[in-house]
Amino acid sequence: MRETEVVIAGCGAISAVGCGIETLRDALKKNSSGLRPLEKFSSPRFQSNVAGAAPRNFDDDNPAWSLATEALQQARESAQKILAEIPAGRIGLVLSTTKANIEALERISENRPCSETARRHLQANLLAADLAAAHGARGPVQTISVACVSGLIAVQQGAKLIQRGEADAVFVVGVDCLSEFVVAGFTALKALDPLGCRPFDAARCGLSPGEAGAAIVLARKDFAADSTIKIRGFGGSNDANHLTGPSRDGSGLAQAIRVALKSAKLSPQEIDFVHAHGTGTSYNDAMESLALKTVFGETSPPVSGSKGMLGHTLGAAGVLETICCVLAMQNNFLPGTPRLQTPADGAPKSLLREPKFGLRVKNVLKLNTGFGGMNGALILSHE
Amino acid sequence: MNKISIAAASIVTEADLPSARLGQRFGRLDLQSQLALLAVASLKINFDEFARDRIGICLAASAGSLSTDVNFWNGRNGIGGPSPTLFAYTLPSAAVGEIAIHFHLTGPDLCFVGDDKNLLAEAADFIRRGDADGCVCVFCEAVTAGCAEMISLPQTATAGAIFLKRGGGLREWREFDRDMKALCALILQSKSAG
Numbered sequence: 001m002r003e004t005e006v007v008i009a010g011c012g013a014i015s016a017v018g019c020g021i022e023t024l025r026d027a028l029k030k031n032s033s034g035l036r037p038l039e040k041f042s043s044p045r046f047q048s049n050v051a052g053a054a055p056r057n058f059d060d061d062n063p064a065w066s067l068a069t070e071a072l073q074q075a076r077e078s079a080q081k082i083l084a085e086i087p088a089g090r091i092g093l094v095l096s097t098t099k100a101n102i103e104a105l106e107r108i109s110e111n112r113p114c115s116e117t118a119r120r121h122l123q124a125n126l127l128a129a130d131l132a133a134a135h136g137a138r139g140p141v142q143t144i145s146v147a148c149v150s151g152l153i154a155v156q157q158g159a160k161l162i163q164r165g166e167a168d169a170v171f172v173v174g175v176d177c178l179s180e181f182v183v184a185g186f187t188a189l190k191a192l193d194p195l196g197c198r199p200f201d202a203a204r205c206g207l208s209p210g211e212a213g214a215a216i217v218l219a220r221k222d223f224a225a226d227s228t229i230k231i232r233g234f235g236g237s238n239d240a241n242h243l244t245g246p247s248r249d250g251s252g253l254a255q256a257i258r259v260a261l262k263s264a265k266l267s268p269q270e271i272d273f274v275h276a277h278g279t280g281t282s283y284n285d286a287m288e289s290l291a292l293k294t295v296f297g298e299t300s301p302p303v304s305g306s307k308g309m310l311g312h313t314l315g316a317a318g319v320l321e322t323i324c325c326v327l328a329m330q331n332n333f334l335p336g337t338p339r340l341q342t343p344a345d346g347a348p349k350s351l352l353r354e355p356k357f358g359l360r361v362k363n364v365l366k367l368n369t370g371f372g373g374m375n376g377a378l379i380l381s382h383e
Numbered sequence: 384m385n386k387i388s389i390a391a392a393s394i395v396t397e398a399d400l401p402s403a404r405l406g407q408r409f410g411r412l413d414l415q416s417q418l419a420l421l422a423v424a425s426l427k428i429n430f431d432e433f434a435r436d437r438i439g440i441c442l443a444a445s446a447g448s449l450s451t452d453v454n455f456w457n458g459r460n461g462i463g464g465p466s467p468t469l470f471a472y473t474l475p476s477a478a479v480g481e482i483a484i485h486f487h488l489t490g491p492d493l494c495f496v497g498d499d500k501n502l503l504a505e506a507a508d509f510i511r512r513g514d515a516d517g518c519v520c521v522f523c524e525a526v527t528a529g530c531a532e533m534i535s536l537p538q539t540a541t542a543g544a545i546f547l548k549r550g551g552g553l554r555e556w557r558e559f560d561r562d563m564k565a566l567c568a569l570i571l572q573s574k575s576a577g
Binding site: 099123128 | 452470486508
């Protein structure tokens with residue numbers, strides 16, 4: 001029996017480069033960076049004040065709700081015609097987040113004003129339930145939190161819900177917000193680049209935190225005949241090596257890529273572009289480069305990463321960066337790697353510093369890795 | 384072979400932690416990871432019988448990592464500042480990482496926040512799709528007093544685990560097996576009666 005095809009029917013995003021899909025597409029084409037120094041983190045308590053802040057009110061006590069709602073609203077509007085055909089009971093929602101509305105914890109502990117809703121959304125599953133109720137998704141609801149791979153796994157879960165016949169459309173929403181909690185944590189780990197992250201650069205020395213709301217509407221192909229980008233395959237694995245550090249040899253990520261290729265029934269040679277995790281930390285980028293070499297040999301397809309533009313948006317990253325891939329496929333270009341100056345020794349030779357235009361991009365491999373040794377590989381295909 | 388079976392089940396509480404013999408690192412883990420790891424160890428599965436890259440882990444954390452979040456945040460002004468060790472546990476999936484490291488399980492992972500009603504079905508799906516031959520399923524309810532104050536969940540510290548595998552076992556898994564806690568209790572009860 002042929003597996004049900006799942007396509008991307010709509011997208012929405014709010015991130016460091018602004019609000020809306022067109023804004024994100026233009027930033028990708030211009031290779032611009034949304035990273036900037038923020039007053040909020042200008043304190044010796046933090047290793048860096050460079051971050052990717054979304055255009056939002058920093059007095060908001062529930063930014064997770066605001067960012068997620070903005071992105072989901074955009075995605076629903078872009079898939080309006082398709083969604084009109086599907087009953088609410090057949091629409092599911094999968095939320096991807098690592099810290100939900102952690103802002104509320106900071107406020108409560110400091111006796112600052114905090115609404116009941118903001119407090120409620122400390123619990124990611126309640127944030128998901130409220131998003132589903134507010135956006136007319138009465139089908140299955142899941143809340144995924146698998147570190148920085150959450151977004152890719154959420155896309156996988158959304159596709160599975162459709163393939164198993166539990167839903168005809170699924171809203172996949174990724175959200176995480178800039179907070180003192182997160183910046184203090186990465187400062188404690190000494191994982192931030194004081195100058196802003198430089199993925200795959202010889203001088204890279206850490207990540208830049210970011211925030212975003214990102215949403216994708218997945219639909220069964222028969223409801224979205226005009227949608228041309230489908231979820232082709234997925235692979236996951238665990239390094240089983242270290243809680244906060246990746247495996248040194250990239251074997252875990254290579255395993256996830258191979259599983260994804262197998263599920264997509266594709267050979268490595270059929271991949272046209274790799275969108276990397278590319279955090280800008282020394283070990284992660286080196287590990288990712290090794291994993292690509294293991295699978296593709298010396299002739300890796302073009303590779304780039306977007307965290308120099310968007311920052312590391314944690315639970316939103318997989319969804320937001322999948323949207324970057326969709327925009328590249330729809331507009332026939334390959335994004336570059338903002339803030340990359342001199343590629344590091346061992347970085348893929350096919351690393352793109354600048355975008356490349358006028359290319360038909362058929363099969364894209366999207367990678368994410370996370371604390372706890374988690375690895376994820378998603379393959380998208382353009383018909 | 385399409386049959387999927389439950390090979391073992393376990394339930395542990397905070398009271399079981401002091402007698403755990405799971406290596407030197409165990410004492411440094413957060414409460415949720417300790418409970419989860421002990422629940423999996425209590426299954427007494429010989430993972431050597433499987434290829435490690437063919438065993439997945441599915442975990443549901445009822446309150447995410449909020450108990451550890453509260454500890455991390457409350458300790459931020461202490462000597463030396465926020466704890467890097469504790470920060471690593473402010474992810475609900477940290478417990479999945481600890482299970483993977485301890486038992487060297489390199490298959491696919493899933494981690495849900497909230498109830499565990501999807502857990503066994505998703506684990507069975509890994510097996511059915513051919514992504515895994517076995518899957519460790521763990522539910523964790525780690526709500527400390529500090530966390531319970533913040534949210535509407537009672538204070539608790541318990542975890543349970545089930546090992547699902549392709550082929551025969553203690554009991555065949557069925558689609559309607561959704562309440563993991565009740566299922567763990569049922570299996571343990573029937574095992575002790577038998």
